[in-house]
Amino acid sequence: EPEVTQTPSHQVTQMGQEVILRCVPISNHLYFYWYRQILGQKVEFLVSFYNNEISEKSEIFDDQFSVERPDGSNFTLKIRSTKLEDSAMYFCASRTGGARAGELFFGEGSRLTVL
């Protein structure tokens, strides 16, 4: 069964360092998302990406965050200068095309710990 894969599963970094989280969405999907989940809290929307550009972003997704689909298969989330409050589980998700909402497939997540 096709699945969304994410790497790394866990990253520990020092405050102020840059972090790149990688995702390989399901191959025929066209819409891509990043969500995050702070420990014990709800899953929060960060950004959606379609047709090689950001379609929507939340207020969490400030100038420190960026996304990229560099090679047609990977979908990356970069945090330029990490803060303690960026510690969370980051989930990548994707879905098929069409404007009508459908099932989002989530990856297993990348746990980011900022020290």
Add this chain to the structure above:
Amino acid sequence: GENVEQHPSTLSVQEGDSAVIKCTYSDSASNYFPWYKQELGKGPQLIIDIRSNVGEKKDQRIAVTLNKTAKHFSLHITETQPEDSAVYFCAATDSWGKLQFGAGTQVVVTP
């Protein structure tokens, strides 16, 4: 924007009993309502979903109901089993697929 409220935050049930989780949403434009199950250390997995043109949907022991007028929807799990223990999230979205999640319900099924 959309705001999704979910209750209860924790739910403890005896094996074999039913579990009900309720959610409300604020945006009348929302038309797709999925439910996700999240096991410890894993990503959310879709277990059932419903669209706004349907009032009820059932899949084996799981059912979801939607009241569009009142803007609430519920998840019903019957004959609960220990493997149903997990965190359950409701969500709502408009046509563009940006999900707004509820706060989650920790379900514990005790033998």
